[in-house]
Each structure stands twice: as structure tokens, then as C-alpha cells.
Amino acid sequence: MSLASLALQRLLRLPPPRTRRLTVERDRWVPMRDGTVLLADRWTPATGGDGLPTALLRSPYGRTGMIATQLARPLAERGYQVVVQSTRGTFGSGGDFDPLRREREDGLDTLDWLLEQPWCGDGIVLFGGSYLGYVQWAVADAVPGRVRAIVPSVSESAFTLEQLRGDGFSLEAPFGWGVQVAGQERQGSRLGQLLGAGRVRRAMTTLPLADADKAVLGRPSSYFQNVLAHDATSPFWQPVDHRDRVAAITVPVSTVGGWYDIFLPGQLRDFQALQKAGRARARLTVGPWSHVSMGAGAVSTAEALDFALPLARGEEPAERAAVRLYVMGEERWRDFPSWPPPGYEPERLYLRPAGTLSAEPAPPSAPDGYAYDPADPTPAVGGVRMAVGVRAGRVDNRRLESRKDVLTYTTGVLEEDTEVVGEVSAEIWFSSSLRCADVFVRVCDVDEKGRSTNVCDGLVSLTRADAVTRAEVRLWPTAYRFRRGHRIRVQVSSGAFPRYNRNPGSGEPRATATALVPADQLVFHDPDHPSSVILPVRRGD
Structure with a gap:
């Protein structure tokens, strides 16, 4: 018995495999339309692999190591044959690696090649997360009929463009x-x-x-x-932006994401487009995960086995609600019919004097101020992160909140559970001593012991901040139940470095800026400047 296979079964909470004896055919040549040859490995059971449903994984990260162990092996042991291809210009494949820009053409050419293989079988499934998910979105509207499902996780059809917002x-x-x-x-x-x-x-x-x-x-x-x-609006990125293709997808889609994943807003946008178009069977699963999470990988593999594999065999998967969300705070999976779910109404919580937060607008009051120094930028703590050796997701924010460049506004003790599921935003009336400044807003859950845990956040950069401006901040979507006895807190600051680039304050282009200019910031909360956070709320039960 393979120890790696057994360990992975336990780690991913998988059912026992059909076989642990696998064969791997290395370095199969896959020709592209321009004559370039890409390399692929084929994983099959040691016997009886021909004709099984085929899972196709296209990756820029190689065909061994984690890709093989955590992605290919579990599927090949449980009813699939698996083809793992190195994308153009990576790990032996020909051509130059030009990230994101050739994946539609190369993906469709790979599917054409796959259909010609006598061992391929009648059902094909596209599988994988992050870049391996993006390559699925790049072709999903044009796949041949033998592609029966796609399972893209922690990914979206425009991939990195959310990160490149001006x-x-x-x-x-x-x-x-x-x-x-x-x-x-x-x-x-x-x-x-x-x-x-x-x-x-x-x-x-x-x-x-x-x-x-x-x-x-x-x-x-x-x-x-x-x-x-x-930046994201540049024509340079048009070839990598497949958002306009999503509504034309007809192949079934199961997409898996995390509340602290870097691609979550785009992933939810894609799912909404699928549901609105109504042409594809679509389901969504979002858990309490960041981008690099074993939990997201485990659920993605389960979706490949429970949803996609039956479809690849011409069978019906078990019924399930279109949307399954992990509601943090409640710490429970719940099913919903759509994203955003019905029954949640927008409610404002207003920033008020003395660091308070309330459903009642603020009375006449002076603004709160703080100094922001880009030479000592407000740090990113937990939350939406993708970096080696960095803790993401839910963390204790008390140390961050003790900094002089972070303002906090907190409700009284909640008398009933308050459930927030959907899109979150904030309107912060703000001014700076400089023309260029950032506004970062974070919502936290404060428990009975005073621990402040981050729920969701977002940032916007202003270019006319030297006048009083309403900063409209789109926070990450969430599903969170604030328990009775807890409090809701809103942080306001001017950065979360290095998740977001520090604003140098000088107005210089981000690539060439060399001056770091400290700024004095003001946050207003009065009848003429009603700073608030807007939460989609359902109360009680």
C-alpha cells in the first residue's frame, strides 16, 4: 500500500480508492496549432485505464511533486485517468511562457488532441485550482461536447485583474x-x-x-x-480577460472558493453570470479558507468525484443546493439557492464619536485623525493573503488595533445573533494633508474576552484626498454570524502592506516612486458626512 496514497486519503477525507496501483506515462507530446509541442503525463490504473473518464489538468507548475501527489493521484485511484500537461514554456513544454496569454488557444488544441486518443473515453472533466482553474475559464465556452464538467477552484475568469486595479x-x-x-x-x-x-x-x-x-x-x-x-483597464490585459465568455458557458460548473481567497470577488461574479444566463448547471461552494488551503483542495477533489465523475459517465450526481456556504461565527455549512442569497437586507452601521458604531447616524462631531507614514506602513495582518510563510484568514487583530495609525469603531454588545451574508461595502468621508491617500476598511468580530477577529476588508486609493471625499470601499464578500454577546467593530486605516502597495503620498507612479511622504488623515462622522459600513443582514434565528 502506498503510504502517500493512504496519507492523502486521510488528509483529504476521501473514500477508499478503487486501486492504489497506478501507471504513469511520461512526456507525451501534444502538438499545438503553431507547431509547438507541449508535454503531458498520463496517469491510469495499472489495469483497465483505457476508456475511463479523463481528467485534464493544465499547469505551469510542473507535473510532479504536489501536482502529482495531491491532484492527479486521488483522481486516478478513484475512477479517472488523468492527463497532467505543462503549459507552454514550462517544465519541458516548448515555446515561451507568457503568463495567461496563450491558455485559450493551447487549451482548445489540447482538447482536440485528447479527443483523438483511442484511450480517452467518452467523458472529459477539466480540473484544478488557481492558474489550473483559470485555464478552464479560458476555454469553457468553447469546449467540445465530450467535456462533461469543469471544476475550477480558487480562481476566476479574469484572474489577476482584481489585483491590478488603478x-x-x-x-x-x-x-x-x-x-x-x-x-x-x-x-x-x-x-x-x-x-x-x-x-x-x-x-x-x-x-x-x-x-x-x-x-x-x-x-x-x-x-x-x-x-x-x-493596470486592469489597459488593453494589454484584454487577451487574458474572459469575463465576457462566462454567460455563454453550457458545460456544468462546480466552483470552489474561500472567504479569504484573493480571487473570491471575481469567482462570485462568474457564478452570478452563470446563474443569470441559465445555460449551465452551476454550483458554488465557499469555505473559511485562504488561497493556499488544504480545505479548498479537499472539497475540490470531492466535487470532481461526486459531481463531475457521474456526469462524465453519463449519470446524474446527487442533488445538492446550488450554493453551499460555510457561515463563519456559526461554524456551519448552509445551503442557499443563489449568490447573493435572498433574505438579507442592507443595513448601515455609522461611525460615531468616541470610537462607537451604531445604527443611529452620528450627531455633530469633530473628525478623528491619525498620521500615516509610508516608511512605517500599517501592516497587513491575516485576511486575504497569498504568500509563503504568511498566516492568512482569521487572526487576532488586537495588536494591529493598538497602532496609532488605526482607528476603530465598535458597537455595543449585540442582544441577538446578527447574520451577514453577501456583498459588504463602506462609505468613509475622508480627507488627507496630501492629494494621494488610501482608505482601508476592515470589519471585525469582537468576542466576550475582547479578541477582535477579522471578517472582511477592502481598500480604495484616492487621488483627490486633500479635499473632503466620500471614499467608496468595496470589501470582500462574506458569510458570518456575529453571536449575541459579541460586538461588531470597524477599522479604518490607510494601508495593509504588503498585501496592498503602500501609498507613497508623493503622487509619483507606483513603479518609479522614490519619495515617501507622511500624511495626516481625517475621518469624518457627522450629519453632513455620515461615514458607515453597509452590511447585508438577517437577524435572529
Whole structure:
């Protein structure tokens, strides 16, 4: 018995396999339309593999290691044959790796090749998370009929564009990923990545930021340089943006995400588009996870076995609600008919004097102030993170809240449970001594002992902050039950570094800025400036 197989069965909470004896055919050639050859490995049971449903995984991260152990093996042991392909320009595949930009053409060419293989079988399933999920969205509207389902997890159809917003540039994820893919075939080991994590974190403080990749790699990362040169609205990214294709998808979709995943807003947008179009059977599962989470991987594998595999065999999967959400605070899975779920009405909680938060608007009052110094930026603590060696998700915020550059506003003790499920936003009336400033807003749950746990957050960058401005902040969506006896808290600050790039205050372009200018910030709460957070609420039961 394979120890790796047994350990993975327990770790992913999988049913016993049909077999633990597998055969792997290495380095199969897959020709593309331009003559480039990509390499793929085929995993099958040692006997009886031909004709089984085929799971296709297309990855830029190689075909061995975690990809093989955690993704291919569980499926190949439980009813699939699995084809794992290295995307263009990675791990032996021909051509140059141009992240995201060739995955539609190469994905469709790979499916054409797969259909020609005598062993392929009648049912094909596309599977995988993150980049492996993006390559599914890139082709999903044009797949051949033998593709019976796609299972993209912690991913979305426009992938990194949310991170490249002109009004809220996420630094940590695109920088870390750009460095990773630029050096992954040279690093050689997971230990090397861990040892390099500190260097990556230090590099993000580099000025100008355009030199940060060279501080780690000794050379530029083409992806990171493109990220700095082109924000999300640039035509440069049009070939990697597949949002407009989602409504045309007809193949069944099961998408898995996490409340603290970097791609959650886009993933929920994609699911809404599927439900609105009504052309594809679609279901959504969101758990209490960050991007790199064993929990998300376990549920994705379960969806590949329980939802996609029956469809690949021409059978019906077991019935389940369209939406299954883990409601944090309650710590329980619940089923809903749609996203966002019905029955939750927007309610405002207003920032008030003396750090209070209430459903009643504030009386006439002076603004609260704090100093923001980009040389000592307000740190990112937990929450939506994707970095090696960094804790993501729910954490204790008390140390963060003790900083002088973080304001907090807290309700009284809740007299009943307050359930928040859906899209969360804030309107913060704000001004700065500088023209350029950021507004970061975070919602927290404060328990009876005073522990403050982050629920969701978001940031917006302002370019006319030297006048009183209503900052409209879109926070991450959530599903959370604030228990009776707890309190709801809102943090306001001017950053969460390095998740978001620190605002230098100078107004210089982010790539070339070298000056760090401290700022004095004001948050207003009075009848003319009713700063508030807007929560989708259902009370009681």
C-alpha cells in the first residue's frame, strides 16, 4: 500500500480508492496549432485505464511533486485517468511562457488532441485550482461536447485583474507570483522557497518598486514589469480577460472558493453570470479558507468525484443546493439557492464619536485623525493573503488595533445573533494633508474576552484626498454570524502592506516612486458626512 496514497486519503477525507496501483506515462507530446509541442503525463490504473473518464489538468507548475501527489493521484485511484500537461514554456513544454496569454488557444488544441486518443473515453472533466482553474475559464465556452464538467477552484475568469486595479493595487500576490514563476525551475525545492520568503518580503520595500524583482531574482520578472506598466483597464490585459465568455458557458460548473481567497470577488461574479444566463448547471461552494488551503483542495477533489465523475459517465450526481456556504461565527455549512442569497437586507452601521458604531447616524462631531507614514506602513495582518510563510484568514487583530495609525469603531454588545451574508461595502468621508491617500476598511468580530477577529476588508486609493471625499470601499464578500454577546467593530486605516502597495503620498507612479511622504488623515462622522459600513443582514434565528 502506498503510504502517500493512504496519507492523502486521510488528509483529504476521501473514500477508499478503487486501486492504489497506478501507471504513469511520461512526456507525451501534444502538438499545438503553431507547431509547438507541449508535454503531458498520463496517469491510469495499472489495469483497465483505457476508456475511463479523463481528467485534464493544465499547469505551469510542473507535473510532479504536489501536482502529482495531491491532484492527479486521488483522481486516478478513484475512477479517472488523468492527463497532467505543462503549459507552454514550462517544465519541458516548448515555446515561451507568457503568463495567461496563450491558455485559450493551447487549451482548445489540447482538447482536440485528447479527443483523438483511442484511450480517452467518452467523458472529459477539466480540473484544478488557481492558474489550473483559470485555464478552464479560458476555454469553457468553447469546449467540445465530450467535456462533461469543469471544476475550477480558487480562481476566476479574469484572474489577476482584481489585483491590478488603478484604485487599489495589490502588491503581495502579483509580486510573489511573478517571482515564483520566474524562478521556480531554478529553485529546485520547497525548502528553497521557504528560505527565500523573507527575501521576497524585504524586496517589496524596494524603492523604486520597479527594481523589487531584481532584488530577489537578479533580473526582471516580465510578468511583474507588465503588472507595473499596465493596470486592469489597459488593453494589454484584454487577451487574458474572459469575463465576457462566462454567460455563454453550457458545460456544468462546480466552483470552489474561500472567504479569504484573493480571487473570491471575481469567482462570485462568474457564478452570478452563470446563474443569470441559465445555460449551465452551476454550483458554488465557499469555505473559511485562504488561497493556499488544504480545505479548498479537499472539497475540490470531492466535487470532481461526486459531481463531475457521474456526469462524465453519463449519470446524474446527487442533488445538492446550488450554493453551499460555510457561515463563519456559526461554524456551519448552509445551503442557499443563489449568490447573493435572498433574505438579507442592507443595513448601515455609522461611525460615531468616541470610537462607537451604531445604527443611529452620528450627531455633530469633530473628525478623528491619525498620521500615516509610508516608511512605517500599517501592516497587513491575516485576511486575504497569498504568500509563503504568511498566516492568512482569521487572526487576532488586537495588536494591529493598538497602532496609532488605526482607528476603530465598535458597537455595543449585540442582544441577538446578527447574520451577514453577501456583498459588504463602506462609505468613509475622508480627507488627507496630501492629494494621494488610501482608505482601508476592515470589519471585525469582537468576542466576550475582547479578541477582535477579522471578517472582511477592502481598500480604495484616492487621488483627490486633500479635499473632503466620500471614499467608496468595496470589501470582500462574506458569510458570518456575529453571536449575541459579541460586538461588531470597524477599522479604518490607510494601508495593509504588503498585501496592498503602500501609498507613497508623493503622487509619483507606483513603479518609479522614490519619495515617501507622511500624511495626516481625517475621518469624518457627522450629519453632513455620515461615514458607515453597509452590511447585508438577517437577524435572529
